[in-house]
Amino acid sequence: MKVGVFTAILNDQPLEKALDFLASIGVTAVEFGTGAYPPDAHTKPDDLLADKGKLAAFKQAVASRGMEISSLSCHGNPIHPDKEFAQSHHDIFRKTLKLAELLEVPRVTTFSGCPGDGPSATYPNWVTCPWPDDFLKVLEWQWNEVVIPYWAREVEVAKSHGINQICLEMHPGFVVYNGETLLKLRNAVGPVIGANFDPSHLFWQGIDPVRSLRDLKGAIYHVHAKDTRVYEENSLRNGVLDTKPYSQEADRAWIFRTVGYGHGADFWGHFVSTLRLIGYDGVLSMEHEDSLMTPSEGLKKGVKFLQDIIMHEPKGVVSWA
Secondary structure: OEEEEEHHHHOOOOHHHHHHHHHHOOOOEEEEEOOOOOOOOOOOHHHHHHOHHHHHHHHHHHHOOOOEEEEEEOOOOOOOOOHHHHHHHHHHHHHHHHHHHHHOOOEEEEOOOOOOOOOOOOOOOOOOOOOOOHHHHHHHHHHHHHHHHHHHHHHHHHHHOOOOEEEEEOOOOOOOOOHHHHHHHHHHHOOOEEEEEOHHHHHOOOOOHHHHHHHOOOOEEEEEEOEEEEOHHHHHHHOOOOOOOOOOHHHOOEEEEOOOOOOOHHHHHHHHHHHHHOOOOOEEEEOOOOOOOOHHHHHHHHHHHHHHHOOOOOOOOOOOO
């Protein structure tokens, strides 16, 4: 396994400066944002796609520091009911596929997206309960008329670029938010759809990430290393569906934390061991969204924590039996 970092948190730094910092703390893989919700400060897909010299310099900047690119991230909502908004995120996804092909990166990371409640909607509608029956009708329309047709097309486009891993991050607010919905879409459109497995979004939903890993064996294509702290003094009072701003840390039911600050070494050791048990031995891409720490301190602490947790050598053998 390798420890990587999603560089979006360092978007205020030039590419080479960000890479130098990451190399200095022991990072050996990087994930770059290419637009939509993540910033594209380090990639600028239009520039890299149009200029072979810039593309070569970009590749060299990463390789010269002994790093690999684990994924290109265009987390977005290409099925947003606002057609202009959806088109912009769709276009970025398509450009990201082309860029991944040129960079020989085998995977692209994004969200499933979420439509509205019908053809005339203006905002997404995330359905979370089956009653009144209106919600089930909305859900049926979303999946059958929008979600499955869209991703069935995009899977074929991805394959035409040699990209066989579209890594959907299971995230509340989008139609794919847990293992069950990830597998629903994968079963409908094929195995190019897999997971960008981020346990932080599962923790606050009350999902056991390790059980989810086992359910998704063979469908995990990329992993985000991000933690969550659930504050029971708040969640037991108001539940975990919390719309207060992330900046109101003390009042929320939960907040994102640097790895090790939401769950300790016991969980993370179990997590990476389960990854190996189910056949994933790739990158853990650290996504820093801990508002209690600066990016520099959070990344330093998180990378050191993960380096002590992951297994650096190949799987052992049962030599004693």
